Amino acid sequence: MPRYALLVEYDGRPFSGWQRQTDQPSVQGAIEAALAQLEPRAHTIAAAGRTDTGVHGRGQVAHCDMDKDWDAFRLSEALNYHLKPAPVAIRAAKRVADDWHARFSAMERRYLFRLLMRRAPETLETGQVWRVNHQLDVEAMRAGAEHLIGLHDFTTFRSVVCQAKSPVKTMDEIAITRVEGPAGPEIQFRLRARSFLHNQVRSIVGTLERVGAGSWAPEDVKTALKARDRAACGPVCPPQGLYLMGVGYPDDPFAQQP
Numbered sequence: 001m002p003r004y005a006l007l008v009e010y011d012g013r014p015f016s017g018w019q020r021q022t023d024q025p026s027v028q029g030a031i032e033a034a035l036a037q038l039e040p041r042a043h044t045i046a047a048a049g050r051t052d053t054g055v056h057g058r059g060q061v062a063h064c065d066m067d068k069d070w071d072a073f074r075l076s077e078a079l080n081y082h083l084k085p086a087p088v089a090i091r092a093a094k095r096v097a098d099d100w101h102a103r104f105s106a107m108e109r110r111y112l113f114r115l116l117m118r119r120a121p122e123t124l125e126t127g128q129v130w131r132v133n134h135q136l137d138v139e140a141m142r143a144g145a146e147h148l149i150g151l152h153d154f155t156t157f158r159s160v161v162c163q164a165k166s167p168v169k170t171m172d173e174i175a176i177t178r179v180e181g182p183a184g185p186e187i188q189f190r191l192r193a194r195s196f197l198h199n200q201v202r203s204i205v206g207t208l209e210r211v212g213a214g215s216w217a218p219e220d221v222k223t224a225l226k227a228r229d230r231a232a233c234g235p236v237c238p239p240q241g242l243y244l245m246g247v248g249y250p251d252d253p254f255a256q257q258p
Helices: 027-038 072-083 138-146 200-213 218-227
Strands: 003-010 056-065 088-096 108-117 130-132 150-153 168-181 184-193 242-248
Touching: 003 027, 003 072, 027 056, 027 072, 027 088, 072 088, 108 168, 108 200, 130 200, 138 168, 138 200, 138 218, 168 200, 184 200, 200 218, 200 242
Parallel strands: 056 242, 108 130
Antiparallel strands: 003 056, 003 088, 108 184, 108 242, 150 168, 168 184
């Protein structure tokens, strides 16, 4: 059965997350239903990351196995036709080796979190950003984030329902920048690691927001990390504003994709 990698973009708002649910809409379920329109049978796809309810994907990667030897471009076009009107798009499809796996072949995941700073409610950005009505100290947040770089036990920043075998992860990068977005000033957090724990990004961003607001000192992040206790974590920020931006592979099928 030919295997294809899919580069997937989606608005997470209408979905209960990536993973297929029996009674709730999911991104995986939408794509598998579209695949069944092309080859009528049960389809099971795998993805690089199982994003939660309300989390968006700009560079999610999944793979599917087909009976027919599809031209990759025609496969992506056909899937996009059958995905309508769901807010899911196959940006590209590529033929890959039979043993290539969207999750297990991945070497890194990259996330973006957008935090909008303004008092007025967001309108055009609803569901796309987390709005706070106060200013944040970027330098303080950067100082707090420094304590999270490298190999650590991230139990504090892990959901109690996380199914990962170990809380030990290596955080390769947390870049924090202030930008002038279309709706006002944003703080953008870009996080990069081989893999993440459940709710790890949202737990980190929510904690760093407290640092930026002055409620926590940067050193408090180190104390929370060392506690290895979920109760020591700051607030977990909401899912809107979180995007899976990209996935890295040793031989990346979408390396040249704009």
